[in-house]
Amino acid sequence: MISSNKQRKSIALAKPLFDGSELEGIQKVLESGWVTQGPVIGQFEKVVADYVGAPFAVASSNCTTAMHLGWLAMNIGKGDDVLCPSYSFIASANAVRHAGAEPVFADIDAETWNIDAEATRKTILEKYDSKLKNKATGNTLKAVLVVHQIGIPCDLDKFAALSKEFGIPIVEDAACAIGSIYDGTKIGGSGNLCAFSFHPRKVITTGEGGMLTCSNAEIDKTARVYRAHGMSVSDLARHQASNLTFENYDVVGYNFRMTDIQASIGISQFKLLESIVEKRIKIGQQYNDAFSKITGIKTINLPDYISRWNYQSYPVTVKSGGAELRNKMMAFLEKEGVSTRRGIPPIHLEPAYRAHNGEHLPNTVSVSESSFFIPIYPQLEQDDIEYIIDVVRNAAKEVIG
Numbered sequence: 001m002i003s004s005n006k007q008r009k010s011i012a013l014a015k016p017l018f019d020g021s022e023l024e025g026i027q028k029v030l031e032s033g034w035v036t037q038g039p040v041i042g043q044f045e046k047v048v049a050d051y052v053g054a055p056f057a058v059a060s061s062n063c064t065t066a067m068h069l070g071w072l073a074m075n076i077g078k079g080d081d082v083l084c085p086s087y088s089f090i091a092s093a094n095a096v097r098h099a100g101a102e103p104v105f106a107d108i109d110a111e112t113w114n115i116d117a118e119a120t121r122k123t124i125l126e127k128y129d130s131k132l133k134n135k136a137t138g139n140t141l142k143a144v145l146v147v148h149q150i151g152i153p154c155d156l157d158k159f160a161a162l163s164k165e166f167g168i169p170i171v172e173d174a175a176c177a178i179g180s181i182y183d184g185t186k187i188g189g190s191g192n193l194c195a196f197s198f199h200p201r202k203v204i205t206t207g208e209g210g211m212l213t214c215s216n217a218e219i220d221k222t223a224r225v226y227r228a229h230g231m232s233v234s235d236l237a238r239h240q241a242s243n244l245t246f247e248n249y250d251v252v253g254y255n256f257r258m259t260d261i262q263a264s265i266g267i268s269q270f271k272l273l274e275s276i277v278e279k280r281i282k283i284g285q286q287y288n289d290a291f292s293k294i295t296g297i298k299t300i301n302l303p304d305y306i307s308r309w310n311y312q313s314y315p316v317t318v319k320s321g322g323a324e325l326r327n328k329m330m331a332f333l334e335k336e337g338v339s340t341r342r343g344i345p346p347i348h349l350e351p352a353y354r355a356h357n358g359e360h361l362p363n364t365v366s367v368s369e370s371s372f373f374i375p376i377y378p379q380l381e382q383d384d385i386e387y388i389i390d391v392v393r394n395a396a397k398e399v400i401g
């Protein structure tokens with residue numbers, strides 16, 4: 001039985017989890033007087049690199065700037081194309097544009113909601129000649145950006161095969177995917193360039209924050225230079241040098257720096273990561289069990305190559321009726337105090353990407369229109385979880401029948 005909205009507090013869609021241990025780290029940073037690009041940045045970078053199994057990690061102000069640094073370090077820019085999904089937060093494509101390159105979109109797999117390797121291959125063969133020149137624009141295809149959407153690992157082996165076939169690198173937008181595991185390897189440990197977000201909507205957070213991981217020393221070095229105004233010698237290296245050291249500026253860089261305050265929060269958050277992911281998985285499995293019994297809605301079927309999904313978000317999909325029924329379901333949940341968010345809007349339909357508006361990406365559009373997200377985070381009590389399940393069940397009964 002659903003209680004009325006007046007009787008219970010509304011349930012937020014997402015909540016970051018802090019356990020108070022962050023405060024000691026913050027205090028130490030403040031007392032040190034070194035609050036940005038100091039030693040704690042390097043400590044946080046090592047924590048992330050060790051956790052994901054990457055040789056290098058570069059902390060930045062957010063995931064969008066981490067991806068931008070990746071493109072700059074790979075020398076991808078004007079006259080280049082990057083193939084990516086349209087079913088992603090717009091930042092995935094924006095970072096490509098910020099670097100001066102152009103995103104070209106491929107459709108997603110309808111089951112996993114991740115960019116589909118077969119659709120990617122087809123797009124390459126249709127839009128590019130044998131030298132990977134775009135037949136319409138003359139741009140050169142330089143990389144494929146896969147997105148581990150809502151933390152679900154994308155099929156990296158298939159993309160490794162594509163990378164080999166066409167001789168182009170794979171870059172991973174892992175904004176949502178810290179703690180997810182692809183076929184036994186943590187996301188970030190593939191050897192590809194990979195960018196993480198520590199925005200509060202993610203599994204762990206530094207307020208704002210991002211991290212670029214990679215296995216290439218040159219990329220790591222170049223990304224660090226672009227991160228701090230193009231400075232050839234970092235503040236820390238200059239400070240630690242035994243003789244007088246001056247920097248120079250060979251490239252026009254950016255201020256994409258993370259602060260040591262954020263990095264210290266990040267170090268504390270990593271200590272909570274495993275338990276946060278475990279709790280999310282338990283909630284996700286309760287939702288899966290309950291919702292698989294509701295006709296009219298659909299849950300995600302995980303393929304075998306996914307060793308662990310961190311459940312960064314939990315999606316509910318209406319099997320038919322598209323946006324109209326989806327919106328009615330959302331309105332029902334909101335009325336009962338359960339916050340929701342619509343499925344990710346396709347990038348290619350946004351005015352900022354108007355040149356791509358006419359593209360045919362049927363899975364992208366249908367997943368976006370038929371899905372919405374419901375609350376999932378460790379602070380949800382068992383009675384909250386059961387309440388949410390109840391509300392979804394009643395919404396399906398009333399709206400879908």
Ligand SMILES: Cc1ncc(COP(=O)(O)O)c(C=O)c1O
Nearest residue numbers: 062063064089091092175197199
């Ligand atoms: C798939 C994806 N890529 C990139 C981003 C951008 O991350 P940030 O806000 O840290 O720049 C997000 C954020 O929601 C995202 O979901």
